[in-house]
Amino acid sequence: MSTTSCCQGGSTGRTAGSARPSDALKDQPGCGSTDSADVRETVRERYAALAKAASQEGGPSCCLSDKVMASPADSTGVFGSTLYNKAETTDIPDAAVGASLGCGVPTAVADLHEGETVLDLGSGAGADVFISARRVGPTGKVIGIDMTDEMVSLARDHASKAGIANVEFVKGYLEDMPLEDSSVDVIISNCVINLSGDKVRVLREAARVLRPGGRFAVSDVIADPGMDEATRADMAAWTGCIAGALTEHEFRAALESAGFDHIEISETHRVHEHAAAAIIRARKPPSRLEIQQATRRMIIAGRTSPK
Numbered sequence: 001m002s003t004t005s006c007c008q009g010g011s012t013g014r015t016a017g018s019a020r021p022s023d024a025l026k027d028q029p030g031c032g033s034t035d036s037a038d039v040r041e042t043v044r045e046r047y048a049a050l051a052k053a054a055s056q057e058g059g060p061s062c063c064l065s066d067k068v069m070a071s072p073a074d075s076t077g078v079f080g081s082t083l084y085n086k087a088e089t090t091d092i093p094d095a096a097v098g099a100s101l102g103c104g105v106p107t108a109v110a111d112l113h114e115g116e117t118v119l120d121l122g123s124g125a126g127a128d129v130f131i132s133a134r135r136v137g138p139t140g141k142v143i144g145i146d147m148t149d150e151m152v153s154l155a156r157d158h159a160s161k162a163g164i165a166n167v168e169f170v171k172g173y174l175e176d177m178p179l180e181d182s183s184v185d186v187i188i189s190n191c192v193i194n195l196s197g198d199k200v201r202v203l204r205e206a207a208r209v210l211r212p213g214g215r216f217a218v219s220d221v222i223a224d225p226g227m228d229e230a231t232r233a234d235m236a237a238w239t240g241c242i243a244g245a246l247t248e249h250e251f252r253a254a255l256e257s258a259g260f261d262h263i264e265i266s267e268t269h270r271v272h273e274h275a276a277a278a279i280i281r282a283r284k285p286p287s288r289l290e291i292q293q294a295t296r297r298m299i300i301a302g303r304t305s306p307k
Helices: 036-054 094-098 127-136 149-162 199-209 229-233 248-258 288-304
Strands: 117-121 141-146 167-171 184-190 210-223 261-272 275-283
Touching (some): 127 184, 199 248
Antiparallel strands (some): 210 275
């Protein structure tokens, strides 16, 4: 995981012309931007504090809040650094892995290739960025985006001390990513999208910055359809990655609304009596030109293949 900070907030309040949630999704829990400024500030304060604690050995891990705990996360490894395979984190800064705050290991399913550009949403202290950087090699690049100054500073410090050159950490909101259109090949994230107050906008931004044919492979929390309103309404639960989570149906609909296809959502483990961690994969459809070129290559290959 990007040691994801689980620390992205809600809507950025973009000016006229920005994408808005679809009518079908805007009234779903967590999909609209109602009180999103409060959501963002609550989440930011919580995870800025966690970033400071993470800079000390034995700092707190994951998306756990004081009031809503994903029992038994703190004892069985439902969240945090214990989810990593040791082989995966060889040569990765221990402090970055130890500060892990997520609910999965998206780098294990992203199928990264040398030379690719990868974007980690909610990159936290940088673990998933560093793992991805090793996979894409010196000709590739990994960008981590996080909204808290504390996490960005922590990640940059880890990269500097480890001498990892093909990474960049930027401050920004997931609802208004400071990246050019069609500029990355793969998007990963770990237990962060659920914390946004406008997930439809986050996913549309993801589609915008992905190149045609680009891949979306994230770990996130999926709410059970019957999650009670008391849990959703509890602001403390937002910073526990629970109250803001979409159901599988809602997440799938939001991805489709953003223009993704080839959507797969697979539950991995329970993190709460009302929610589970899941791997979510999707693809930005290739452009018409890419489809034409691929078709032409297939025709040529068919003509030259042995009879």
